[in-house]
Amino acid sequence: MTPDVGLASHGAEEAPRATAGRAPDVFSREGWVPMREHCRDEAVDFVIVGAGCGGSVLATKLAEAGHSVVLFDAGPFWRPLSDFASDEREQEKLYWLDERISGGDDPIEFGANNSGRGVGGSTTHFQMVSLRFRPEWFKSRSALGYAVDWPVDWKEMWHYYAEAERAMSISGPISYPWGPKRGRYPYRAHEVNEAGLVLARGAEALGVDWAPTPLATVSAPHGKSPPCVYRGMCKIGCSTNAKQSMLVTYIPRALAAGAEIRDLAMVGHIETGPDGRATGVEYHRDGGWHFQKARNVVVSAYSIETPRLLLNSACGRYPHGLANGNGQVGRHLMVHANHAVWAEFDREIRWYKGPPSMACCEHWNYDDDDPSRDFHGGYSFMSQGPLPSDFAGTLVGSTGAFGMDLRERMARYNRMAGLKIVGETMPQAENRVTLSDETDAFGLPRASVSFSYCDNDRRLYEHSQRFMTRMLEAAGGGNFLESASTAHLMGGCRMGHSPEDSVTDADGRSWEISNLWICDGSLMPTAGGVNPALTIVANAARIGDRMVRLAKRGEV
Amino acid sequence: MSDDFSDPYEGYDVLSKWDTPSFNDQTRRVLAARRTPPARRFFTQEEWRTLQALCDRAIPQPERAEPVPIAPWIDADLHADRGTGTRYATMPAARTAWRQGLAAIDAEALVRFGTPFADLAPERQDAILTAVDDESLADPYAWEGLPARRFLRDTALKTIVSIYYVHPQAMSEIGYGGPASPRGYLRLGGDRLDPWEAPQGHWPEDEDR
Numbered sequence: 001m002t003p004d005v006g007l008a009s010h011g012a013e014e015a016p017r018a019t020a021g022r023a024p025d026v027f028s029r030e031g032w033v034p035m036r037e038h039c040r041d042e043a044v045d046f047v048i049v050g051a052g053c054g055g056s057v058l059a060t061k062l063a064e065a066g067h068s069v070v071l072f073d074a075g076p077f078w079r080p081l082s083d084f085a086s087d088e089r090e091q092e093k094l095y096w097l098d099e100r101i102s103g104g105d106d107p108i109e110f111g112a113n114n115s116g117r118g119v120g121g122s123t124t125h126f127q128m129v130s131l132r133f134r135p136e137w138f139k140s141r142s143a144l145g146y147a148v149d150w151p152v153d154w155k156e157m158w159h160y161y162a163e164a165e166r167a168m169s170i171s172g173p174i175s176y177p178w179g180p181k182r183g184r185y186p187y188r189a190h191e192v193n194e195a196g197l198v199l200a201r202g203a204e205a206l207g208v209d210w211a212p213t214p215l216a217t218v219s220a221p222h223g224k225s226p227p228c229v230y231r232g233m234c235k236i237g238c239s240t241n242a243k244q245s246m247l248v249t250y251i252p253r254a255l256a257a258g259a260e261i262r263d264l265a266m267v268g269h270i271e272t273g274p275d276g277r278a279t280g281v282e283y284h285r286d287g288g289w290h291f292q293k294a295r296n297v298v299v300s301a302y303s304i305e306t307p308r309l310l311l312n313s314a315c316g317r318y319p320h321g322l323a324n325g326n327g328q329v330g331r332h333l334m335v336h337a338n339h340a341v342w343a344e345f346d347r348e349i350r351w352y353k354g355p356p357s358m359a360c361c362e363h364w365n366y367d368d369d370d371p372s373r374d375f376h377g378g379y380s381f382m383s384q385g386p387l388p389s390d391f392a393g394t395l396v397g398s399t400g401a402f403g404m405d406l407r408e409r410m411a412r413y414n415r416m417a418g419l420k421i422v423g424e425t426m427p428q429a430e431n432r433v434t435l436s437d438e439t440d441a442f443g444l445p446r447a448s449v450s451f452s453y454c455d456n457d458r459r460l461y462e463h464s465q466r467f468m469t470r471m472l473e474a475a476g477g478g479n480f481l482e483s484a485s486t487a488h489l490m491g492g493c494r495m496g497h498s499p500e501d502s503v504t505d506a507d508g509r510s511w512e513i514s515n516l517w518i519c520d521g522s523l524m525p526t527a528g529g530v531n532p533a534l535t536i537v538a539n540a541a542r543i544g545d546r547m548v549r550l551a552k553r554g555e556v
Numbered sequence: 557m558s559d560d561f562s563d564p565y566e567g568y569d570v571l572s573k574w575d576t577p578s579f580n581d582q583t584r585r586v587l588a589a590r591r592t593p594p595a596r597r598f599f600t601q602e603e604w605r606t607l608q609a610l611c612d613r614a615i616p617q618p619e620r621a622e623p624v625p626i627a628p629w630i631d632a633d634l635h636a637d638r639g640t641g642t643r644y645a646t647m648p649a650a651r652t653a654w655r656q657g658l659a660a661i662d663a664e665a666l667v668r669f670g671t672p673f674a675d676l677a678p679e680r681q682d683a684i685l686t687a688v689d690d691e692s693l694a695d696p697y698a699w700e701g702l703p704a705r706r707f708l709r710d711t712a713l714k715t716i717v718s719i720y721y722v723h724p725q726a727m728s729e730i731g732y733g734g735p736a737s738p739r740g741y742l743r744l745g746g747d748r749l750d751p752w753e754a755p756q757g758h759w760p761e762d763e764d765r
C-alpha cells in the first residue's frame with residue numbers, strides 16, 4: 001500500500017518476511033531463525049503495535065517472562081548486510097514517508113527527520129547518541145521550576161539506564177564529566193574524529209567540559225556484531241551491524257524467547273468489547289484486513305502514530321478515541337530544537353569519517369547559574385558529520401543558495417565542521433496530534449500536527465547559537481552559517497500522576513481502559529536536553545519488569 | 557556569479573573503487589540501476605521544459621558533455637507518489653505543488669520578460685529565482701496561494717540537491733569518500749587519509765593567498 005522505495009531490496013518491501021514459522025536472521029545475508037506463531041482467533045497475552053525502542057524492549061521482557069506476544073510493525077523486516085546500500089536516496093526506504101499534515105507557527109518536518117518505519121523502528125537509522133537524563137529532570141517542576149514532574153523516580157531510571165547501556169553495548173568514556181557518578185560503559189570509547197576534535201578544541205578554549213559521545217556502536221566485537229568501521233552512514237542504516245539498533249539487539253532476543261513478529265502489518269484500529277475493554281487489533285497485511293485477538297493491547301508506535309491509532313479507534317462507547325476521555329491524547333507533543341552553526345576551516349576536516357556525533361558537550365544541561373542563562377531547561381550539542389545530500393539540503397533550506405554558488409559551497413564540504421543542539425522544548429497542550437479529514441492509502445485518517453515554539457524555546461536556541469558560534473570561532477572556524485530545524489519526537493500520550501493531566505499511569509497503563517497500554521517515546525512528560533532513545537529503552541525496560549510483576553499478581 | 561566550476565579534487569573518482577571492498581553488491585545494484593534515467597511520465601511537455609531549465613540553473617553543469625540527470629528522477633518520484641513524510645499545512649500535496657510552482661515560475665518569466673522561463677538567458681533565470689526566494693514577485697497571484705519561498709527551497713531545491721549529491725560525479729567533485737561498505741575508514745583525521753580517499757584538495761583562493 002506504500003510504494004516501494006528501494007531498488008536493492010524489493011523482497012523486504014513487497015511481501016512480509018516473518019511468516020511460516022521463521023523470521024529473517026538479521027546477522028546473515030539471507031538466512032532465517034525459527035519463530036513461534038500464534039493463531040489469530042486465540043487471544044494472545046499481549047499484542048504490541050510498533051517494533052521500535054518501546055515495542056522491541058517490551059516484547060523481549062514479556063516473552064522472556066513466558067507471556068505470548070505478537071509484535072506488529074507497519075514496515076519491512078530488513079537484513080542490513082544485504083539490504084542496506086551506501087546510498088542516501090536508496091536508504092530513504094527506512095523512513096516513514098507517508099504524509100502527515102504539519103501546521104502551527106513552526107511546523108515540524110517528519111520523514112527522515114524523526115520517523116522510522118520497519119522492525120527496529122527509528123533505531124535502524126538513529127545516530128546512536130546515548131545519553132542519560134539529568135536526574136533533576138524527572139522532577140523538573142519541583143526541583144527546577146518548569147514543566148511537570150515524571151511519575152518515576154530518577155534512581156529507578158538510573159538502574160534501567162545501566163541495563164539499557166549493557167543491552168546496547170554502549171561505547172563510552174571512562175569518566176563522564178556531568179551528572180552523578182556512573183559505572184563504566186560496557187565498551188571503551190571510540191577514537192574521536194577530526195570533526196569531534198573541533199568541538200574539543202573549542203570547549204577547551206572556552207573552558208567548558210567535553211566528552212567522547214557515548215555511542216550505540218561497538219568499539220570491539222560483540223556477539224555477531226563486528227566493531228564499527230567508521231563509514232559514517234549511520235543515519236541511513238548500518239550495513240555492517242556494528243550499530244546496536246533494536247533490530248540487532250532486542251529483536252533477536254524477543255524472537256528467541258518466543259515472541260512472534262508480523263512485519264508489513266499496519267494496525268488500523270484497536271477493538272473494544274461490550275465491557276469497554278480492548279479485545280484485539282485490526283491490521284492490514286498481505287493485501288487484506290485481519291483481526292488478532294488479545295488480552296492486552298500495547299501501543300508503541302511513537303509520538304504521531306500512537307495518538308493517531310488511539311484517535312482512529314473511536315467507537316460508540318469512546319467517541320473521542322480510546323483513552324481520551326479527558327482529551328489528553330495527542331497533546332504535549334515535543335521536539336528537540338536542532339539548531340546548528342556551521343563553519344569553514346582553512347584545512348580539511350573530512351567529517352564523513354566515523355559516526356556523525358563523536359564528541360558532545362552537556363555544559364548547558366548542568367550549569368544553572370551562568371549569568372547568560374535566560375531560559376528554563378537545557379541543551380546539549382554534538383559535533384556533526386552530515387552526508388552530502390543531507391548537508392546540501394541544509395544549505396539550500398537555510399540560504400536558498402543555487403547555481404555555481406551552491407556547487408562551490410558544496411565543494412568546501414570537506415572543510416566544514418558544525419555543532420548542533422538537542423534543545424529541550426516545553427510541553428504545551430496546544431502542540432498536538434489530531435486527525436485530518438484526508439485519508440491514507442489504507443483509508444485511515446491522516447495525522448494532522450500542530451507545533452509552535454514558545455518564548456522560552458526561542459530563548460534557548462538563540463542562546464545556543466551564540467554559544468556555538470563562539471566555540472567554533474575559538475576552534476579556528478570562520479564563514480559561519482546558522483540553520484534551524486527540529487529533531488526527535490517526545491510526548492503526545494504522556495504518563496502522569498492523575499487522569500486529569502495525562503493518558504497513562506507510571507506503568508504505561510491507560511487511565512481509561514485497564515488492558516490498553518502505551519510504551520514508547522510518546523509517554524515522555526518532558527523532553528530533556530538529550531537524545532531520547534536511551535531513555536525510551538530504559539523506560540520500556542522498567543515498564544516491562546513492572547508488567548511482569550503485575551501479571552504475577554493477577555493485576556494485568 | 558561565474559559559471560565555471562573549479563574542481564578541488566580533479567582526477568578523483570569514487571567509481572574507481574567499484575571493484576574494491578568499498579562497494580558491496582547492493583550498492584553496485586543501486587548505482588547500476590540509476591545509470592538509465594526513467595522516461596517522463598508525470599509532467600507535461602511544457603512543465604518538463606520549465607523543470608529542466610530550473611534544474612540547470614539550480615545545478616549548472618556547463619563543463620559536462622553529459623550532465624548528471626536530475627529532472628527524470630523528480631518525475632519518477634511524483635509518478636510513483638513517493639512521499640517525504642511531510643506536507644506543510646500551507647502547501648498542497650507534492651504533485652500539485654510541483655505543477656503549481658512550475659507554472660508560477662513560468663508566469664513570472666512571462667510577466668517580467670515576455671518569454672517562458674526555459675527560453676530566458678541564464679542571468680534572467682537567476683533573477684527570477686532570486687525574486688521567488690525573496691517573494692518579491694511581479695505576479696504574486698500566479699502562485700495561487702502557494703508560498704513561493706517554501707516551494708523553491710523546501711520542495712524544488714531540496715529535491716534537486718538530494719538527487720544530484722548522491723551521484724558519483726557529485727560525490728567525486730566534493731572529495732567525499734562515497735560508498736564505504738564493507739570497508740570504511742581507518743584513519744579518522746582530516747589530514748591523515750586512507751589510500752582509498754581523495755587526496756588533499758586544492759581551492760583556487762588558497763593559491764591566491
Ligand SMILES: Cc1cc2nc3c(=O)[nH]c(=O)nc-3n(C[C@H](O)[C@H](O)[C@H](O)COP(=O)(O)OP(=O)(O)OC[C@H]3O[C@@H](n4cnc5c(N)ncnc54)[C@H](O)[C@@H]3O)c2cc1C
Pocket residue numbers: 049050051052053054055072073074075112113114115116117118119120121122123125126127128129130131235265266267268300301302303305306309488489519520521522531532533534536
Ligand atoms: C535520523 C534520526 C537520528 C536519531 N538519532 C538519535 C540518537 O542519536 N540518539 C537517540 O537517542 N535518538 C535518536 N533518534 C530518535 C530515536 O530513534 C527515537 O526517539 C526512538 O527510536 C523512538 O522510539 P519509539 O519506540 O517511541 O518509536 P520508533 O522507534 O519510531 O518505533 C515506532 C515503530 O512503530 C511502527 N508503527 C507506527 N504506527 C504503526 C501502526 N499503526 N501499525 C504498525 N506499526 C506501526 C513504525 O513503523 C515504527 O517502526 C534519532 C531519530 C532519527 C530519525
Ligand code: SF4
Pocket residue numbers: 217227228229230231232233234235237238239240241242243354355740
Ligand atoms: S560508522 Fe559504524 S555504526 Fe555507523 S554505519 Fe558505519 S559501521 Fe555502522
